[in-house]
Amino acid sequence: MGGGVVGAYYQAQTPSAKSAIGIMVMHAEGDYLKFNACTELSERGFNVLCVNNSFSKNLATSGVDFEQFMIDAGKAVSYLKEQAGIKKVVLLGHSGGGAMLSAYQNIAENGLAACNGVEKIAPCSSEKLANLPKADGIILLDANYGLSTMTLLSLNPAILDENQPQKRDESLSLFKPQNGFSPTGATYTADFTQRFQQGISARMNRLIAQAQRRQAAIAKGEGLYKGNEPMIIADAHYLGMNNRFYSQDPRFLSRTEQEWDLLKADGSKVKQIIHTVRPAKNLKDRDGDFNTSALKTSVNSFLTTFAIRTDEKTFGYNQSGFTGVDWDSTQTSPISAVKGIRVPLLTMGMTGNWEFLAAEKIYQNAASQDKTLVFVEGASHLITPCKECENVAGEFGDTVKTTYDFIGDWLGRFH
Structure with a gap:
């Protein structure tokens, strides 16, 4: 893709209506070429482009830069749109990637007005952000509150x-x-x-x-x-x-304000106040x-x-x-960015860690008329079962399957 942006393209084994949907996965600065969304969603029939941006993957260096991330993400979205058979592109941002990709989609939909206002500590300056290619939907998977927060x-x-x-x-x-x-x-x-x-x-x-x-x-x-x-x-x-x-x-940032759907190990979905299970x-x-x-x-x-x-x-x-x-003072808050996003939005929280609560705040501020919020009981921040959260071994089941089955069903609105 150029400029140090590289990716791994996971193609669906059998062409179908699902394979016309391309999922673009990118983190703020981590190595996501083998993140579990890559394999899990391709195995469910979707084409998935997992991308590393141009920043160092030695996370100790903190080399991420907001405007360069937007440019790198735009290259990945353009690349995916050009692939044979792709009709719809959906962003998937996990953790800090959720914060950054929500900012990306906001700017792609609304132009420089989304990032150069007087409310920003550092308004955007690069004209290269003026015509970013838009995605057709966005998934925020245990997104955090943003790199600034x-x-x-x-x-x-x-x-x-x-x-x-x-x-x-x-x-x-x-x-x-x-x-x-x-x-x-x-x-x-x-x-x-x-x-x-x-x-x-x-x-x-x-x-x-x-x-x-x-x-x-x-x-x-x-x-x-x-x-x-x-x-x-x-x-x-x-x-x-x-x-x-x-x-x-863990008493702090430990529960939602309102009742929401919680996905449980037995496949059921219960509406309740959502509590973390983290130690x-x-x-x-x-x-x-x-x-x-x-x-x-x-x-x-x-x-x-x-x-x-x-x-x-x-x-x-x-x-x-x-x-x-x-929240509006920073470029990297999903709570702010989703106010400008109109495409379908899915935000999911994993109750085995503290990022889960951001999903509620993101949903409450989202402008999209097609928005979904759900939590996965006992899933760690990396979507896997949180072993240290268990009272009984295996009580949270296969949280990876639970999460990606739900995402696969949600993506049905695009085919």
């Missing part, structure tokens, strides 16, 4: 000076027993909860201000380099192993580690991809949602 939720508020990140306010440490931590899981105190959540909001706002100052200096020719410069942020990498607070204390995670202190915890990005990419505005006075989250977040 996951960065916010991975910040260590104990760091008060970005130039001296090893100097910390230990009263804001997740791993102090006096704050509610234990080696088997946390029950954080109300006081610590408030201070921690306000602390991450304050730190994100400081980082945005810092990046904007550096961007202004670069524009004046006073930067370290022309056009851009590195930005390394301690204890800020958005990958799951660095997601903080609610991973250690406490991320109980090892990784703070200060350069390779796994630091976000290694640039000034421009931080502002376009990883930054989001919050209100320090009102920001917080509880069992079922957030307050004080300006």
